[in-house]
Amino acid sequence: MAKYLHVADVLRARIQSGAYGAGEALPSEPHLIKEFEYDRGTVRRGLAVLRQEGLITSEQGRGVHVRQTRTLRHELLHVLRAEPNNDEKALKNGLFEYGTNTAAAAVRVAIKYNVLGAPDALANVFEIEAGTSLLERRYTFLANLVPHQITRSYLLADMVEGTPLGDPDNERPGRGTHAQLLSVGVEVDFISMDITARMPTPTEATELLMGDGTPLLVDQRRSLAQGRVVCVADTLTPADRIRFGLDLDLQD
Amino acid sequence: MAKYLHVADVLRARIQSGAYGAGEALPSEPHLIKEFEYDRGTVRRGLAVLRQEGLITSEQGRGVHVRQTRTLRHELLHVLRAEPNNDEKALKNGLFEYGTNTAAAAVRVAIKYNVLGAPDALANVFEIEAGTSLLERRYTFLANLVPHQITRSYLLADMVEGTPLGDPDNERPGRGTHAQLLSVGVEVDFISMDITARMPTPTEATELLMGDGTPLLVDQRRSLAQGRVVCVADTLTPADRIRFGLDLDLQD
């Protein structure tokens, strides 16, 4: 077996056994070199393996530490049961705030509007011609000022044009998209979701402040009204901060 | 910016633009060294970045290729709507086969039974004392002889003891666990699911034949009957082969 894999195996076992507790520092590179009697490059490759597995973080000047993760449960069908959140406070430039206990703990949402021509992928989903106008709404959710989720939601521009829904100044994220659509006479009667996971692109990783070895949970959601796709929403969430929850009462 | 990141950026852009199509080979290391005029180690680090992003595979002697992924949609609540699969054919040693078109295309399930004392984590979920006997059933699903999913399902041993459910020889995976539980008088009335993603351990990666840069989709499911947890099932699926699907008809 390769030496760097040996390093990774030994250190991984120690982490999983709790020998190095969560948040604690691992021995420094010079220490590990002395312990294993391998070249520095070899030891570093072993550490790289653990970094890519999401088990450790390494910071220049600070050392290598065991990563600790706690996930928040995010109810998948929240949007269905959502009673409107009236605790909402509009700040400025599409920034909204919820749960006003303390400034740091507040949940915030930043929203950007954008009209674009449908690229091929989206055109296929909507079953429209490529280039047709779509309204893109981009939501960035922050908890404790840390980005936890990015949602890109697309609506047919000619469906919302002239309605309050197409107007950023009327945005009320606490209401939910389906309630918004209902207000313009569109009743969503079917939802199709695809849940996938993949590694983030570098852009996504920096936007969401993700560490190495952290996958992205992706929720691709299509809302239909009378067989027609009326809303497409892609939600990206770092898997080390959020897990999806789904509770089903079978008695109904 | 670091040189190895430059290499990664340039090659990533070419992959995403389609300059190197899916399945095609990238230029060999010597070629890239000549193009970028960097050291071999630097070029290789750039390639390592793309490998961890799941964009490429590299094989000794064969070269580096653009990875292509096609996922199968796996309905999350399949278990609820499942009509019993009577196309089931029992092979031997807990191996079952479905869809008998061709040998290679057949879906197979390998099943192993095991009785163990509940470790702390499971004891907490079941709300029992650690060490209490649990029946572990381990299902490995294979499609085209490739493992696509591993499920570890746990039942209270004293609930199934003496019933057909506790007996490997009576295993009928096509029936589904809930139908099986019903047959011993336990009616599941609530299901709670947690969906997460993480990088696989090396053991999991080899068992599921996963390439680098591929996360694992994890479905942790608890079945309750009258407020009591009666079944815990963890399902591991490679995210490059399977996506979870959830279709909701809102008209009910």
Place this chain on the structure above:
DNA sequence: AGAGATTTGTCCGTATGTATA
């Protein structure tokens, strides 16, 4: 079947840069 070329994998050593304590 076999020999050689090609390609990636592993490991060593060394030097320098840069962030943190």
Place this chain on the structure above:
DNA sequence: ATATACATACGGACAAATCTC
């Protein structure tokens, strides 16, 4: 300011898998 820590980069050597002729 100094020491410690990790990050990046270069160069060289050999091993192992694959492909080609």
